[in-house]
Amino acid sequence: MDNIEDIILFQIDRTSKVAKLYSQKEFEKQNVPITTEQWIILKIIQEHKDISQKELADLSLRDPASITRTLDLLEKKSLIARKVTPNNRRQYRLGLTSNGESYIKEHLPRVTAQRKKSIAGLTELEQSQLLTMLRKIQKNLE
Template identity: 30%
Template sequence: MTSKTERLTELVRTVAFAGRAAAEEWVRDSGLTRQQAFTLGYLEQHQDRDVIARELAEMSGTTAASVTSLLQGLEERGYVTRTSSPTDARIKVVRVTPEGARVVAGFDESMAAEQRTLFAGLDDSEQDQLLGLLEKVVAADPSAGRPPGNGPRSRR
């Protein structure tokens, strides 16, 4: 027999897996690797400050050499630029180009469409009710609102 908590957990996972499957499909269709897509999304999200390769390596749990190779590939495709920091010429700042931002915007649009489809079976009142209940669950557990690890938003 399945408890209520187990059933709730199963249903929340099902919703999360639907989003993840849509994200994986977008990554496959984009011609990017998962790591490239994640990196572009992270950079786009943090465009307001200077992101450097070391930060990318730390937050993704990879080596500096791996990040360098990853950035070379994104740069060759015209998705990122690496320029010297205005405060230290030895440091390269990584930024998303307009083309890279367009790619990321396509991901956001795809995820929004998936989310609309996923919740289309609920009317506005039911969506408000579900939203309130999930906010209550998250508020009751301070760790529930944090992403696993040190990663960026979960869209990639």
């Protein structure tokens, strides 16, 4: 039987948790008043203009109820706007407000620095290989 420490999926899960904890601590140290989860949602909305809530849930791998709560918080902070979809009043398209765009622009350097720290010591080739391997594992599990 494999030692749990030697199981790849365990190490992937552990790395994900360590990364989220680190990022959240950095956000708190730097007085960034959102969670890492909220940041991810903002970035997805920025990168996929006029996205639906379902598409956002799919891309972020989060359940619709969790997405709704996060969107409510981001809307209260005036970072996103929901626009009713023509011909379907139950569906919304999501976009960043000008405050949301400014917010990302202001905080992106901090997030970029956090990402750089996470891959310190990895060559570009190793980074590319790691991404390829992680995507293969994801595809295997779909």
